Amino acid sequence: MIVVGGREFRVAVSGRRRRLGLTVERDGSLVLRAPQGCDAERAETFLREGETWLADKLRRREDHPPAHPVREFRDGETFAYLGRAYRLQIGGEEQTTVRLVAGRMVIGKGLVRDPVAARRALIGWYRGRGQRWAQGRLQPWAARMEVREPDIVVRDVGNRWGTYRPGDGARGTMALHWALFQLPAHLVDYVIAHELAHTRISGHGADYWSLLRQAIPECEERKTELDDLGRRLWLGDFRERA
Incomplete structure (x- = not known):
């Protein structure tokens, strides 16, 4: 310190x-x-x-202080995925996972009885869906920026939306916050490109922003939008039903 x-x-x-x-x-x-x-x-x-x-x-x-919402696991509560809001629907007793079905986010009744388990299931859903989505976006951005593709994981990365660590191997690892996938796709793309730029340049100097603008000319506008929307994302806080 x-x-x-x-x-x-x-x-x-x-x-x-x-x-x-x-x-x-x-x-x-x-x-x-x-x-x-x-x-x-x-x-x-x-x-x-x-x-x-x-x-x-x-x-x-x-x-513009953070205003992260508190969610309740009940019929009709809303959760976002890639910028679209989905209503929560309580499914059957036997359902042990979260699924998107006909425009609804469906969660099992047994999970809802235990809010901690429901939270874990929803975060796990974001991690799985986010991992698959981000993996498909990595190659196009890396090619556009002429940088190598790192390994990618989706998890809780604390107070950042993404990180890049060079690690012991040649590829390094990009980690993305699971909550990021509530945002519209163009902002998730911005974070992916932001971290890809760090595979070549570690800091945020002029050369870093020049590389990022190569992929996203309007990167400053996207950063401002991310700062605004990001402070209102659900980060896992929940309210237990009475």
């Missing part, structure tokens, strides 16, 4: 980085991403020079 200007920053060190980077996570925490060997004086100078940018970012976050 490092404290500058009365603010606390978590320091994440990476051997792949060449430049310093600063991010505001979805939970409001501040992360300074630094290359190995970066000294404290260089880090503090970077943070002080970025104070205006950070203050503006935090002010916009305060004006």
Whole structure:
């Protein structure tokens, strides 16, 4: 940790980085991403020079705070998939999985009796469907950006929508948050392209955005839309029925 200007920053060190980077996570925490060997004086100078940018970012976050909904597992509740809202329908006792049937998201009656199990089943459904969908989108974006295709997994990645880790192999691994697949497809594509750019460039400097614009010229607009819609996604919070 490092404290500058009365603010606390978590320091994440990476051997792949060449430049310093600063991010505001979805939970409001501040992360300074630094290359190995970066000294404290260089880090503090970077943070002080970025104070205006950070203050503006935090002010916009305060004006538009997260509003993640709480869901109830009952007939008629809505859950989104790739930008479309689906009504929940309670199925039979024997059904142990979640399925899309005739425009409805159907979940078994036995699962609904245990909200923890229902939550686990729904998140598992998003992970499975999201994995298959994203796998089919990876090759076209990688080809457009002329980067290698990493392995891909869908899981809970905490306060980020996606991550890329080079790992021990040549491909590396892209991880996408399961909740991401509630968003419209063009925003999921944006996150996929965003992480693919990191297979070549670790930071978010000018060269990074130049590579991303090669695939998505309107990437800044998509980022703004993601920031807006992302703060209203269901992240798994549920309300137990009385």
